[in-house]
Every structure is written in structure tokens, then in C-alpha cells.
Amino acid sequence: MLEVQEYREHINLIEADIDHEKRNIEAFRQKIVSYSHLKGVTERLSLCLTLEDTSKTLSSEVHVLFGNKETTIILYLFHSKTGELGISSSQKGQMRINLKDKKGDEFDQYVVKTLKSLLIEDTRSDYRFDIDKIKTEDKRTIRSLISTPLMVGNKALGLIRVDSPHSRSFNTEDLRLLKTVADLGAVAIENAQLYRRVEQLAVRDGLTGLYLRRYLIDRFSEEIYRHMQEKSDMSFLMVDLDHFKQYNDKFGHVAGDIVLRTVGMMFAQFFNEPGSLVCRYGGEEIAVLLPNCSKKDAVKKADMIRKKVAEQTILLKREKTHITISVGVASFPEDAQTKDELIRGADEALYRAKEKGRNAVCSV
Structure with missing residues (x-):
């Protein structure tokens, strides 16, 4: 009887190990799929010339990686003249949305000030922020988020953020992947801004700027x-x-x-x-x-x-x-x-x- 019990315990341990390995394999498979997608991201961003197209493409690519119908993706850029933070592109699920909280909330200001990536698994238990004081214009619920600055060298161009109404929707691997996409996007955005400046020089009078x-x-x-x-x-x-x-x-x-x-x-x-x-x-x-x-x-x-x-x-x-x-x-x-x-x-x-x-x- 004791031998049977030991045998069953041994089987349970083996099954637990198998389940653990299956989860690891699935996570690894998902990682391969995600990082394989990055090649396509680079190619699609390279086809964008205008800032508007680049912003929309970047937020769409982030949606493919992290999005579902409840996830909100926001791309903020600094205005070239005023230096103020403003929304360049935003979407919920696959739909483009027009958010009114143009300058961002405390989460965005944290990323801007520290120039560090941010992962919040549950906004109700993250004591760096008072979630009760953070109100969005569209009154959406934010329970978890990942956000990272858009950097080219030491220059900050803005930030990209993904938030969800559910807690623990993101982990450190998601944040690492978002940062990789953001690095690709930042280069594309800088190229689009440069293209716009060159284009304006071609159609603007040098003396008056008209x-x-x-x-x-x-x-x-x-x-x-x-x-x-x-x-x-x-x-x-x-x-x-x-x-x-x-x-x-x-x-x-x-x-x-x-x-x-x-x-x-x-x-x-x-x-x-x-x-x-x-x-x-x-x-x-x-x-x-x-x-x-x-x-x-x-x-x-x-x-x-x-x-x-x-x-x-x-x-x-x-x-x-x-x-x-x-x-x-x-x-x-x-x-x-x-x-x-x-x-x-x-x-x-x-x-x-x-x-x-x-x-x-x-x-x-």
C-alpha cells in the first residue's frame, strides 16, 4: 500500500514537471512569435514617411503584440516647437479613439520625468501612485499598464503606453518587448520628423517662413x-x-x-x-x-x-x-x-x- 502511494506521488511530481515544462515551452513559443514579429515591424515602419503614418503604424504594431478589445494604446510625442507632451495616436482594441487627456496622467508624467520604463501589475496595490486621484477624460478603468519612453540616444521623443482594465495583464517580459518596439519606433519617428522638416524647407520661403x-x-x-x-x-x-x-x-x-x-x-x-x-x-x-x-x-x-x-x-x-x-x-x-x-x-x-x-x- 505504501509503495502504491509513493508511486502515485512520484507520478504526480512527474505530471507537475510536465505541466511546468509545457508552460515554459508555450511561453518560449510565444516569445519566438513575438520577436519574429519584430522583423515585420521594422519593415512596415521603414515604409512610413509621414509622422501621422508612423504613429498609426507603431500603435497598430503594439496592438498586435499586446492588444485585445479592452486594451488601450496611447502614443505621446513632444511638440517640436512648444515641447509639450501630446497624443499622436490612440486606439482601443482595433478602433482609433480620440482621447481628451492630451498631456497625459501621473503615469505618463512619471515616465517623462524619470525616462524609465514602467510596469504596474495592479494599480490598486502600487503605492507609487494614488489611483483614486488619477482620472482619465474617457473615465476608463486602469488596473495594469506598461509604458516606456521613446528615446533616440539621450533625446526623448515621447512615450508609448498600453493599459488594461484588468490587473496583471502584463509582465516584465511584455515590458522588455514593448521597449524593443519603442526603440524601433523612436528611430522611425525621428526619421519622419526629419522628412517633414526637409519637406517644409522645400515648400517654405526662407525669409518669411510662409x-x-x-x-x-x-x-x-x-x-x-x-x-x-x-x-x-x-x-x-x-x-x-x-x-x-x-x-x-x-x-x-x-x-x-x-x-x-x-x-x-x-x-x-x-x-x-x-x-x-x-x-x-x-x-x-x-x-x-x-x-x-x-x-x-x-x-x-x-x-x-x-x-x-x-x-x-x-x-x-x-x-x-x-x-x-x-x-x-x-x-x-x-x-x-x-x-x-x-x-x-x-x-x-x-x-x-x-x-x-x-x-x-x-x-x-
Whole structure:
């Protein structure tokens, strides 16, 4: 009887060892599958040129590795100008979502400040954070998460995070894998940012920072077609700096550049709605394309910027001076049906504004 009992215990131990080895084999198999996926991640990220495509691809790849229908994946990037943290891509399951907690919560701020990866198996028992004080805008439950900074050398580009409404959804191996994906993603993001800077240099005026004329012309036909399909208004402003030659003659060409740069900056800041396009049309001329804008609204905006420019004090060789602008306005489809008709209409309206004595706005 004792021998039978010992035999059974021996069998139980062997079965336990077999189960343990099976779990190890399955975990190892999953690890092989995950790391094999990294080759595809590298290839797919390398095909992305824009920052938007890179961000979406990276979050999608993270979803393949860690996601399910309840998992939320958020990619944060630092803004190139302000340095503030902002959401670049977010999804829950396979669906893209629009989260409002743009600057991140305490978990994200911890990763940003320490530049270290973060694993929380259960937010209710992790005493580094007070989960009761951490509220997300979409009111989702967060019980576990992994997060890691996006680093290229010593430079932080942002962070990527995966959170779940269930505790112990992630382990140290998951965090290690996320960090590997983040390293690949960080290089792709830096390349996309570099590509965007190079692309902007190709379409931006070096003096004013405004778009070049050829970029405006390329966009024009697309915008007219889109507004034709949507049956919506679009307006075009042609702007000229009044008596600009006199500034060059009196103060020199360097001073003329200062005037152009100042006025160009004012236009870029004023017409900052999504889709609006401000370009240096040539010499001292500026052109503005205003999508989804009626002629009435365009004239109102043109007069507002005219007043702002006239009120702006410009210091040239220690002398305070002012400059004025004349503006011509034309709208699609009210005044024109084609790109050339719209440009010609705004140009003729600009000519009338000058004939009125300048510092004026005229429309077709």
C-alpha cells in the first residue's frame, strides 16, 4: 500500500514537471512569435514617411503584440516647437479613439520625468501612485499598464503606453518587448520628423517662413475640386505691402527683409485655422487661401489683419515706423469657377484697393 502511494506521488511530481515544462515551452513559443514579429515591424515602419503614418503604424504594431478589445494604446510625442507632451495616436482594441487627456496622467508624467520604463501589475496595490486621484477624460478603468519612453540616444521623443482594465495583464517580459518596439519606433519617428522638416524647407520661403507660390498653385486645384464636391465656399486673398520700395530705398534691403518677415509672421499667426494656407506669392505680395470661408467672412478677416498690420510698430535703424497693406478678395464659386479666375479676380480687387489710396480691402 505504501509503495502504491509513493508511486502515485512520484507520478504526480512527474505530471507537475510536465505541466511546468509545457508552460515554459508555450511561453518560449510565444516569445519566438513575438520577436519574429519584430522583423515585420521594422519593415512596415521603414515604409512610413509621414509622422501621422508612423504613429498609426507603431500603435497598430503594439496592438498586435499586446492588444485585445479592452486594451488601450496611447502614443505621446513632444511638440517640436512648444515641447509639450501630446497624443499622436490612440486606439482601443482595433478602433482609433480620440482621447481628451492630451498631456497625459501621473503615469505618463512619471515616465517623462524619470525616462524609465514602467510596469504596474495592479494599480490598486502600487503605492507609487494614488489611483483614486488619477482620472482619465474617457473615465476608463486602469488596473495594469506598461509604458516606456521613446528615446533616440539621450533625446526623448515621447512615450508609448498600453493599459488594461484588468490587473496583471502584463509582465516584465511584455515590458522588455514593448521597449524593443519603442526603440524601433523612436528611430522611425525621428526619421519622419526629419522628412517633414526637409519637406517644409522645400515648400517654405526662407525669409518669411510662409509657403512658396508653387506649393499654393499645387494645392489650389485640389481645394477647388474638394469645395466643388462639398458645394462649399472658398476664398482667396491677394495682399500687397504698400509703398514697400520706399522702405528699401530709405532703410536698405535688410530693413525691407525685416518688414517682410514681420508682416509674414503676423499673417501666419492670424490665419492659423486648419486648412488655411498663407504663402509669399512673390516680392512683397502675400496670398492667403481660406477653405470653407464665404466672401463676407473673408472680407471681414482681411480687414481685421489690415488693421493689425497698420497698428504694428516696426523698429528700423532705431526709428519707429509703420506699414500698411492693400487686400483683394475673391471667392469660389461666387466669383470664379477655376483657379485662374479666382487668382485674377483677387488680383483685380487688389488693384482697386490700391486705386482707392491703399490701406484698404476690396472684393470682386
